[in-house]
Amino acid sequence: MISKKYLIVSLVLIIGVLIGFNYSSAHFSKPTFRDKNGKTIESVICGDKEQAYSLDVSNHSNTKIWLLQTKNGKLQYEGELAVPSPLYTAVCNQDEGEYSTSVYHLDNGKKGAFIGSIKFYIEKPPFTCSLSVETNQSNNVIYVGENARFSWTINNVINPNVFKSYWYGTKNGVNDVSGAWTIFSGNVLKWTTDIYKESQVGEYTRKIQFRDSFNKNVCETNSVSVSVRLKPS
Known part of the structure; x- marks a missing residue:
């Protein structure tokens, strides 16, 4: 027969492991922009197909997150997004600018807890x-x-x-x-x-x-x- 004391200790240990795992997952999750080879990047030049990029969130790949993105300080998009996003080549005279990207957990189709944020830049030549x-x-x-x-x-x-x-x-x-x-x-x-x-x-x-x-x-x-x-x- 398993003692009551043993059950309590075991339950505490299990809860501790779960809390630790969840904290670790949340702590190390962050949004990242990547090129087609998976390399982390912080900017691209519009019109260059070799600089296609996507948005990913560590520990959340192949899931959906809530995205809030601004361009030059103005709201660009807010809503659900599957990550990693499809590769995209920036279009000149349309996409160039400074982007602030914030990602959140998706909670029953709504914005949940904050995960992280990142800056991204789309530059337009010539320089x-x-x-x-x-x-x-x-x-x-x-x-x-x-x-x-x-x-x-x-x-x-x-x-x-x-x-x-x-x-x-x-x-x-x-x-x-x-x-x-x-x-x-x-x-x-x-x-x-x-x-x-x-x-x-x-x-x-x-x-x-x-x-x-x-x-x-x-x-x-x-x-x-x-x-x-x-x-x-």
Whole structure:
């Protein structure tokens, strides 16, 4: 015969496990936008079929959720949605904008408990970008012992932080940097170089390439030239 005390302890343990499981499921559930290969993305460029995307909710795949979505601050859609949603290619002159997506449990066909929210951006080309440099001397000359100040920008974008920038250039006509990530992101970026050394004397060119969430080149700046020289005695 099973004792009453044993039944109570067992019931407490079972309830604890169930509560823990439900908490864990809710805690780790979140909406995510993915590309056709399942990679998490935060933006797409309209009109590009290679950038088809869908919305999914972790721990809720192949079910229905309640979706509330705004575009540029205005209600875009509210209602039931099966996740993951079908792949969709954004249409230019229609879909570009900033989207705020909030998802909820579906409770008897109505909005239930909150699951999570996410921002998503649909960008529209063309984009413009530029690179400039400031030096202590005229004609972009840099003497050994001095530095240079580079500035680059990308325009006509909704969220510049989703674009990464990469260096390309030459020294004395030979490629010396190709696709080096600048680490920075944003639409107006500045970087001050280290002090140039005697071993770095030479003629340089530099340009910046901006890439989107799919690592696709979306804009390339003009090329700038600098001349690193020994300081006249």
